[in-house]
Amino acid sequence: MDDHTKLILEVSAKPLFPPVYASARLPAAADALEAAVTAAKAGADPATFFWVDREDRLEAAIVLQPEQALEQALPILHVGMIGIGDALGALVPPQMAVTFGWPDRLEANGGLVGGLRLAAPAGCAPDAVPDWLVLGLTILVQRRLIGGEEPGMDPTRTALHEEGCGELTVPDILEAFSRHFLLWVNRFEEEGPRPCLEHWLERGTDYSRSTAVTLRDSVHAGTFIGLDDQGGMLLKTETVQALPLATVLAGPSWSL
Amino acid sequence: MDDHTKLILEVSAKPLFPPVYASARLPAAADALEAAVTAAKAGADPATFFWVDREDRLEAAIVLQPEQALEQALPILHVGMIGIGDALGALVPPQMAVTFGWPDRLEANGGLVGGLRLAAPAGCAPDAVPDWLVLGLTILVQRRLIGGEEPGMDPTRTALHEEGCGELTVPDILEAFSRHFLLWVNRFEEEGPRPCLEHWLERGTDYSRSTAVTLRDSVHAGTFIGLDDQGGMLLKTETVQALPLATVLAGPSWSL
Numbered sequence: 001m002d003d004h005t006k007l008i009l010e011v012s013a014k015p016l017f018p019p020v021y022a023s024a025r026l027p028a029a030a031d032a033l034e035a036a037v038t039a040a041k042a043g044a045d046p047a048t049f050f051w052v053d054r055e056d057r058l059e060a061a062i063v064l065q066p067e068q069a070l071e072q073a074l075p076i077l078h079v080g081m082i083g084i085g086d087a088l089g090a091l092v093p094p095q096m097a098v099t100f101g102w103p104d105r106l107e108a109n110g111g112l113v114g115g116l117r118l119a120a121p122a123g124c125a126p127d128a129v130p131d132w133l134v135l136g137l138t139i140l141v142q143r144r145l146i147g148g149e150e151p152g153m154d155p156t157r158t159a160l161h162e163e164g165c166g167e168l169t170v171p172d173i174l175e176a177f178s179r180h181f182l183l184w185v186n187r188f189e190e191e192g193p194r195p196c197l198e199h200w201l202e203r204g205t206d207y208s209r210s211t212a213v214t215l216r217d218s219v220h221a222g223t224f225i226g227l228d229d230q231g232g233m234l235l236k237t238e239t240v241q242a243l244p245l246a247t248v249l250a251g252p253s254w255s256l
Numbered sequence: 257m258d259d260h261t262k263l264i265l266e267v268s269a270k271p272l273f274p275p276v277y278a279s280a281r282l283p284a285a286a287d288a289l290e291a292a293v294t295a296a297k298a299g300a301d302p303a304t305f306f307w308v309d310r311e312d313r314l315e316a317a318i319v320l321q322p323e324q325a326l327e328q329a330l331p332i333l334h335v336g337m338i339g340i341g342d343a344l345g346a347l348v349p350p351q352m353a354v355t356f357g358w359p360d361r362l363e364a365n366g367g368l369v370g371g372l373r374l375a376a377p378a379g380c381a382p383d384a385v386p387d388w389l390v391l392g393l394t395i396l397v398q399r400r401l402i403g404g405e406e407p408g409m410d411p412t413r414t415a416l417h418e419e420g421c422g423e424l425t426v427p428d429i430l431e432a433f434s435r436h437f438l439l440w441v442n443r444f445e446e447e448g449p450r451p452c453l454e455h456w457l458e459r460g461t462d463y464s465r466s467t468a469v470t471l472r473d474s475v476h477a478g479t480f481i482g483l484d485d486q487g488g489m490l491l492k493t494e495t496v497q498a499l500p501l502a503t504v505l506a507g508p509s510w511s512l
Contacts, residue, residue: 074501077501078501102499103499103504105509115512116504117507118504126502138512157512213499214509216503216506220499222497225496231501233498233499233501234498235498236494237496238492238493240491240492241476241491242489243471243489244486245489246326246327246330246486247359249375251373252360252371252373253357253361253470254371256370256394256396
């Protein structure tokens with residue numbers, strides 16, 4: 001960001017968040033999630049919105065105070081994803097596909113472009129209401145390409161500016177995200193997880209198709225048929241068993 | 257059977273089997289399978305065809321000398337089923353459906369009408385060539401209905417004469433079965449089990465559909481997708497597992 005742009009930002013106080021949020025700007029080297037967790041542990045207000053002031057990468061984290069048990073509150077991660085999905089959907093060219101990789105990945109035209117994180121108090125039981133949650137969001141806006149790397153060489157990784165969004169700035173995305181996220185948080189509180197989860201599935205990569213997910217070093221393969229109420233991925237697998245014909249040697253299955 | 261008919265049978269030596277068989281007639285109270293097993297143990301020739309001389313019920317058993325290991329020889333039960341299936345198919349009115357219930361049941365218009373049995377030397381290992389096998393066949397030709405029972409009251413059970421085959425006699429069926437079985441035994445020996453198994457599936461109840469099979473007191477449910485080379489029923493089942501979203505609390509699935 002050049003000095004001129006910085007000046008404009010400060011003057012116009014960009015990003016401008018809806019009043020429910022308390023904006024907390026962090027220097028370029030800071031870790032937004034770490035800062036938000038530290039603040040949450042110290043009793044920071046819910047809706048404190050930490051964001052890192054850099055232009056190559058969006059790094060943000062929001063302090064949340066859920067009313068549900070941890071297990072029921074987990075889909076707030078998906079609420080965050082549909083918030084950024086809708087925000088990008090409104091900002092980027094229509095030919096750019098914004099999709100979600102379960103559980104927490106953001107994809108642009110099929111390549112990994114960012115992700116979300118969720119932090120809870122250590123040792124919080126699934127059925128206990130956590131004192132706080134922190135939702136983190138990271139998006140690569142520009143990439144520094146190393147050595148002979150060129151955009152598109154590795155189709156599994158990308159940055160927004162490589163996908164035809166060269167005009168898009170971090171504050172633009174932060175503002176749009178803050179609004180869309182707020183909308184969906186309210187819907188989540190009022191209507192429960194299903195509307196959010198169904199909306200998530202609209203951008204869900206491999207939804208209704210065969211997929212393989214690596215989770216804690218084990219691969220789970222199957223058909224991705226939906227999400228459960230706690231945001232878990234429902235994976236249908238088929239097994240074929242052979243009932244042995246040798247059973248007939250023990251006697252007939254019929255009697256007349 | 258009246259005396260006149262009996263006389264004709266004796267004169268014409270009905271049933272007339274193809275010369276490969278040795279016909280062994282048993283009195284009405286005999287158990288064909290038991291008689292054939294006793295004879296097989298005592299070294300009876302292969303293709304000895306035991307049949308019980310009664311008109312209400314077809315009871316027959318054939319001594320066989322397989323060349324394969326027991327495991328590979330098991331589908332001879334299915335060869336027996338397609339033998340009787342084709343025999344009945346040629347004898348009964350075309351509107352009568354002859355079907356097979358895995359592993360060993362014969363059905364007429366959906367009701368149980370008979371079945372097959374297979375006996376092998378006790379303790380014969382699956383990979384050992386048995387000294388003998390005995391294939392048993394039982395069909396209800398006429399039923400004695402008890403109390404207030406009427407044909408069709410219980411659609412799961414029937415007899416050939418209740419399904420519009422009042423003209424059909426036990427010797428007719430025995431003759432047709434002996435010919436069709438011989439044909440398919442030869443095909444089984446020359447081409448292996450697949451042609452027989454595919455032909456079996458043409459009359460296989462619930463083939464390609466959802467089914468539930470009770471085997472040794474446990475119920476197996478799934479889609480009946482075929483038979484393996486040993487005549488085992490291939491049952492496809494679907495399971496849905498939920499990959500928990502709580503995995504995100506341990507750290508992101510992505511790195512940028």
